[in-house]
Amino acid sequence: MKLTIDVAATDGAARTGTIATPRGVLPTPLFMPVGTKAAVKTLTPPDLEALGVPLILGNTYHLMLKPGADLVADLGGLHRFMSWDGHVLTDSGGFQIFSLKPKVTDEGATFRSTYDGSTHHLSPEEAAVIQSKLGGDIQMVLDVCPPLPSTDRVVRAAVERTGRWAERGRRSFLEQGGWRADRGLDQAQFGIVQGGIDHALRAESAQRTVAIDFDGYAIGGLSVGETRAEMVPALAAALAHLPEDQPRYLMGVGDPASIVEAVGLGVDLFDCVLPSRHARHGTVLTGEGRLMIKNLAYERDEGPLDATCPCSVCARYTRAYLRHLHRLGEPTGAHLLTVHNVAWLSNLVVGLRAAIAEGRYDAARRAVLDVWG
Incomplete structure (x- = not known):
């Protein structure tokens, strides 16, 4: 077909x-x-x-x-x-x-x-x-x-x-x-x-x-x-x-x-496999680049993984809680981080669709490369 x-x-x-x-x-x-x-x-x-x-x-x-x-x-x-x-x-x-x-x-x-x-x-x-x-x-x-x-x-x-x-x-x-x-x-x-x-x-x-x-x-x-x-x-x-x-x-x-x-x-x-593999190792995709959730800096952090992300994980859970789950090897932690990473990468691509339709792809490309390039 x-x-x-x-x-x-x-x-x-x-x-x-x-x-x-x-x-x-x-x-x-x-x-x-x-x-x-x-x-x-x-x-x-x-x-x-x-x-x-x-x-x-x-x-x-x-x-x-x-x-x-x-x-x-x-x-x-x-x-x-x-x-x-x-x-x-x-x-x-x-x-x-x-x-x-x-x-x-x-x-x-x-x-x-x-x-x-x-x-x-x-x-x-x-x-x-x-x-x-x-x-x-x-x-x-x-x-x-x-x-x-x-x-x-x-x-x-x-x-x-x-x-x-x-x-x-x-x-x-x-x-x-x-x-x-x-x-x-x-x-x-x-x-x-x-x-x-x-x-x-x-x-x-x-x-x-x-x-x-x-x-x-x-x-x-x-x-x-x-x-x-x-x-x-x-x-x-x-x-x-x-x-x-x-x-x-x-x-x-x-x-x-x-x-x-x-x-x-x-x-x-x-x-x-990047979003799910990263999640299992505690690497989080964000608009500011990679975030390593195991880092001590997030032990008391009550903010979301990414304040600009509309996913259910960012709407509900704190970095402190997700760090706690990851450091203990709780399966729930891997699940939640995977939900976020898949959502974040999917939303990135959805955003690229909009940028193409609106004739601003080059600006969208440069914005991503400024962080991830």
Whole structure:
């Protein structure tokens, strides 16, 4: 199912609009929290609904191991399994090729389970089948994400293998069309652009991926060791060759400075574990930068985490109380800090939509970079 974006306003290359799917409408730009194991850590689906989150990401590698794709399919797919009516995007396992360093050949990747040490093989075809069983709204094609810095040879090899796998993954996805239709699934599949920080390779990978004709497009392999100054022009080189009428998704990027730079180039979708991971370690996102809640300065502080934040946590709880919970390792503390961080980052992106619509994106971008750059 090809997804298109209805652009409502632009300001330079930045754009705001909507992506219509069979499940509903996604406003853009949009940040999606990561629900690795069919849950955003410490949050429930009602929490996400209250925060206005319309899209979350599920991790194919972890879900194929526990509880298993067949079990999820038998129980009605991720939406029913999680009791979540919003959208779900599933990644392909490509990031785990980067992070877990499995044995990789042209046939696919052979992983050792992080749970019990058992061996599992994941090919581009199997990644498409597993994600169809998981039943998300959008699935990603399997790719190879090289770390940065890497040699030219390593990055070139990743682009070549990603291109070949994209053709195989797309073929597998299309061959399952009848299977998905029988189960009432109307999924989209996104291709992924690689190429490190080599502008020519980024352009080449984008052109090859578009030629396969995916339902949307993602840029992977950034925010994996390079500087932001290296990331931004590499991202621009890829975006220049992606269709303007389809969604553009920058994978694994969630820091405010990178988000505003990417939105300014025309990116629509983002995901990252940053807000929930920061919360568990006591790092709070605020309009004045990072706040470390464990610091002694907040022991008697009766103010909110961020006086400008409209979230339920800032409306009710003090820094002193949240510091107390965090220092004792109380799960409630991680929950409340995660609610705030997800709300804060989501509200940042909502604010960027308004800035684009009102023709003041550059000023909004500079304001974020002054704090987070």
